[in-house]
Amino acid sequence: MLPETSVAREAFRFLPSSPCFTLERLGNTRESLIHQLRAGDPRALARVISAVENRTPGWSELLKTLFPHTGHARILGMTGAPGAGKSTLVDQLARHYRKEDRTVGIIAVDPTSPYTGGAILGDRIRMQEHFCDPGIYIRSMATRGSLGGLARATADVTTVLDASGRDLIMIETVGVGQDEIDVVRVADITVVILVPGMGDDVQTIKAGIMEIADIFVINKSDREGAERVEREIRALQSLATRSDRWTPPIVKTIASEGKGIAELAAAIANYESYLQKENLALKRSVQNWQERLIEMLRDAFLEKARAQMSDGEMLRYAAEIAEHRRDPYTLIEQIVENSEPM
């Protein structure tokens, strides 16, 4: 009765599966694949990302090998409400950086479900535009791999893009839930994109992402209400001081006309200088890694746990609980303590 894309199925997707599809079958040894990736080959990049995303056997060895090559890329998180014009803004910013001859990777986290097929379609349309420029690599990811899967997958793909030598990685996501906040945590710099006229309680959306914004963008700033959005941001900012004493600037853009893009790039560069000057970049990275380690531990233990239980057992337990013949709290305790549930 629930759709095919239910969370349980998605969770299984990340578990060790039968090796129906191995790196060797791709016609590459791991060494040669990584060599090609590091040399900038976009096909090698796409293969490694797919292997990591799909948990193809050998994926963790790939990440282990790639990790020491990371740390070069500047990672931008770009988040905002649906309809804020994020894709257009990200594309314009990518174009700007390409003019400076910096290579760009874009990870578009698309909340559209398989129901409407939005992610794939959007990807194709956007890929086409940049088709001739190997300096821009765009990858769409759907939000269906839940249970922390999305944040983890995004972080892993960021690792691959970083190791491939991209100068800038932009992670584009809809900033409305905890998912997105987790995703953006991978970023060095977070840009929150707002738009005038989102309705009465745009506050509700803003509140959750206010805290993670290093830079605010008011896009479609020629629309009525832009001044009001700016006043609201300022009012919320006056309620609390950040521990790093940074006051996020507000940049007005009209992304569809390319207006304000240079100003946004300047604001990003300015915050980068601030991070360097105050020696905050490493501090932030340490904090992010503390949180990511917890997530990674959780996921790893879940995989271990699931590997110990067959689908049939899980179904039987669920049925017993649904019929109130078994209490789930005791069951979980028993499994975690590694004793046999009775």
Next chain:
Amino acid sequence: MLPETSVAREAFRFLPSSPCFTLERLGNTRESLIHQLRAGDPRALARVISAVENRTPGWSELLKTLFPHTGHARILGMTGAPGAGKSTLVDQLARHYRKEDRTVGIIAVDPTSPYTGGAILGDRIRMQEHFCDPGIYIRSMATRGSLGGLARATADVTTVLDASGRDLIMIETVGVGQDEIDVVRVADITVVILVPGMGDDVQTIKAGIMEIADIFVINKSDREGAERVEREIRALQSLATRSDRWTPPIVKTIASEGKGIAELAAAIANYESYLQKENLALKRSVQNWQERLIEMLRDAFLEKARAQMSDGEMLRYAAEIAEHRRDPYTLIEQIVENSEPM
């Protein structure tokens, strides 16, 4: 540099802590507390919910004891975009059920961060209105307890309310992210609330929650664009058939004027009959429990993992990773395999 309410801190909140606040200090033995709860005492209800939410020592024993008493309540998930008028609709529906002398519990999952303090304020305002009616119990929950914490906490509070004998439990949440979809999974029946004029790509919001809707509500249906929203729902519905062959009806309401509430209650009753007739209620419950068991396992393993590592160790690992002196993938493998990281 990140706010105080960072995910890691929230994760720690759920871990076994020093018993600074035990059930005994509340002046109740577990048995008498549960007896009072089952007799309908709202103070006992509030205490048990707090104990479960705050993971007060003894919380899991409480849930184990209460679980066999659950299964009576009908659980409604009410979800929709910010500004859709969910609270008003839920309040009106609660009023409707109270007229039929059915007792109601409301869990309002409020996405507003502590930054603006929305949850507490909203709770107080709403509590005041129903203050004289012990047949309505309202509990607000913030979305900050992430890492699955919110979905789990909501499910646990639902267990407590169910065991307390409430006829109906309404879980009200903002339907925009995976969090909310996880929260709503606890429900027997899911109502998705839309509103005209949400902007160009209300599609983005709808797509993710289309799949979980058993009933659609177009609230504020006197506004321009109501017909368009209805057409859009129908168009999306035409793309896929649900495996249970149910076509979610569309109910138009103006909650602020109490219009359409009886029709909504009738639509809910109608779907209930369908579930019973087709013997689908149990099937759905089994499916939900399969997914919840995975979440519970994950959370339990997270607690176990965290208990094995001191904050100091975690900080040291994070710093080594941030400086690229250690690769996180190997570290996690070592911890999960229970070998000593080097």
